[in-house]
Amino acid sequence: MIGYKFMGKAHSHAYRDVSFYFDPAVEPVLQVLCGRNEENVKEAAAKMGWKSYETDWRKLIEREDIDLIDVVTPNNSHAEIAIAAAEAGKHVFCEKPLAMTLEQSQRMQEAVEKNGVIHMINHNYRFVPAIQLAKKLIDSGRLGKIYHIRSTYLQDWIMDPQFPLVWRLSKEVCGSGSHGDLAAHSIDLARFLVGEFKEVNGILETFIKQRPIVEDSSGLSGKASSDQMGEVDVDDASVFMARFENGAIGTFEASRFAGGNRNGNRFEINGEKGSIRWDMENMNNLEIFFLDDEPGLQGFRTINCTEEIHPYAGAYWPAGHIIGYEHTFINLTLELLNGVDKGYSPSPNFIDGVRNQAVLAAVEKSSRSRQWVSISELLQNQKTTAL
Known part of the structure; x- marks a missing residue:
């Protein structure tokens, strides 16, 4: 897992407790926690039950003992990490919003689909x-x-x-x-x-x-x-x-x-x-x-x-x-692990992330133009621009 503060705590708790309440198809192993501040991430890893820690996320991507990369960093690093993880053949679980822009989110979707990895975005409220x-x-x-x-x-x-x-x-x-x-x-x-x-x-x-x-x-x-x-x-x-x-x-x-x-x-x-x-x-x-x-x-x-x-x-x-709130993450994690085992990307996944990002972008465009904005037209224009 890359990142360890608010959402890192919630995700870590879910990985630790999902097998206590459910019988997931695969058992999560908390291999390594990553953060930029060595002192802080070392302390967080020990407290939250991770086996080791790292300060460079790129080293995680290269490790053969890691199957899933969980991205809980600030939004501006989601795309870079998720795309690199997918290209390395790692499954990807990413915090919301999926990206900074619609174009970034589409590149993320393309990366996970091209490399055939499981992908999911954290909209935990679905699982109440x-x-x-x-x-x-x-x-x-x-x-x-x-x-x-x-x-x-x-x-x-x-x-x-x-x-x-x-x-x-x-x-x-x-x-x-x-x-x-x-x-x-x-x-x-x-x-x-x-x-x-x-x-x-x-x-x-x-x-x-x-x-x-x-x-x-x-x-x-x-x-x-x-x-x-x-x-x-x-x-x-x-x-x-x-x-x-x-x-x-x-x-x-x-x-x-x-x-x-x-x-x-x-x-x-x-x-x-x-x-x-x-x-x-x-709730x-x-x-x-x-x-x-x-x-x-x-x-x-x-x-x-x-x-x-x-x-x-x-x-x-x-x-x-x-x-409580923490159990929504446990319920989501159950679906994620079952998806990894059975080879499908549970919803909400990066496809949902892109659709959500399109609505966010459309509202931003509407605020600037003071006009109604079509979601399908925005997606089509973005696709044409990319080509």
């Missing part, structure tokens, strides 16, 4: 049991034709103007702000549950234009080095409308300036026969409404998705004994 139940309800027709999705992903951790200029606020490292970090998850869930996007119209906004230069950055925190200020060149908030290929419409909002929201990843989906609602801060619950319920008793009911009948839930605890 409640989300999996929502998918079953929609696919079985219980909600009928889908009309709307309303999706928000709200946080508030950078509202203080003196919060330092961490890497997630620098375009050359992350590509975009709340848009790529938060809206990417909302886009993936919408594609998973509703269908492919047709066109979008949106705006991006930066509220705090300058912040103190950072001395050290770790996860979602950082320490200012001095009174010197640097430019914030990514968005603080992203808002867009969407039309889907199947006729549904949607609204999406991602912001790091929504006070009181620590991790407000939420959506409501409305169909001709019913509706569903979900909130990450109460075990799915709210469901069916239009054909008896008059006078209609309304949203809350399903605590912890029973054996609910996807993945039966591997954990008795009904009502809730699971």
Whole structure:
């Protein structure tokens, strides 16, 4: 695994615990953890259960005792590492968003497909049991034709103007702000549950234009080095409308300036026969409404998705004994390992990553042009440009 902080901790925990709850087709062996700071990565490797550590990711690519490269680095290194890993015949698991740009993401997809390696992107929210139940309800027709999705992903951790200029606020490292970090998850869930996007119209906004230069950055925190200020060149908030290929419409909002929201990843989906609602801060619950319920008793009911009948839930605890954020990574890791064993790339994979990246890019283009942007036209133009 390359990288070891916030997501490195989540991924490491999943590799260590997946065999405790499930019976994956292959057993993960935590061979080597890689990071640039030798002292820090050595400490992290020992704490998180890795057999060894390394400071140069290129050396990992050359090792014959490694089958899978897990990329949990900042966004600007995803493409280089993933492409090199694929060309060396390694399977690749990559953090989201897949890349800095649509063109980068397409090159990543081409590399994994050309070299015949297994590939997957980390959109862990797909693997919440409640989300999996929502998918079953929609696919079985219980909600009928889908009309709307309303999706928000709200946080508030950078509202203080003196919060330092961490890497997630620098375009050359992350590509975009709340848009790529938060809206990417909302886009993936919408594609998973509703269908492919047709066109979008949106705006991006930066509220705090300058912040103190950072001395050290770790996860979602950082320490200012001095009174010197640097430019914030990514968005603080992203808002867009969407039309889907199947006729549904949607609204999406991602912001790091929504006070009181620590991790407000939420959506409501409305169909001709019913509706569903979900909130990450109460992730075990799915709210469901069916239009054909008896008059006078209609309304949203809350399903605590912890029973054996609910996807993945039966591997954990008795009904009502809730699971947490970390278990979404365990569920995803199970699918990844089974895919490696059976020779297929579980969804979400790099194909999904490219489709998600296209929607992100289309919103950015719309914000600049103040016009609707077609996803298919954007993909076609990108393909023509590449040729």
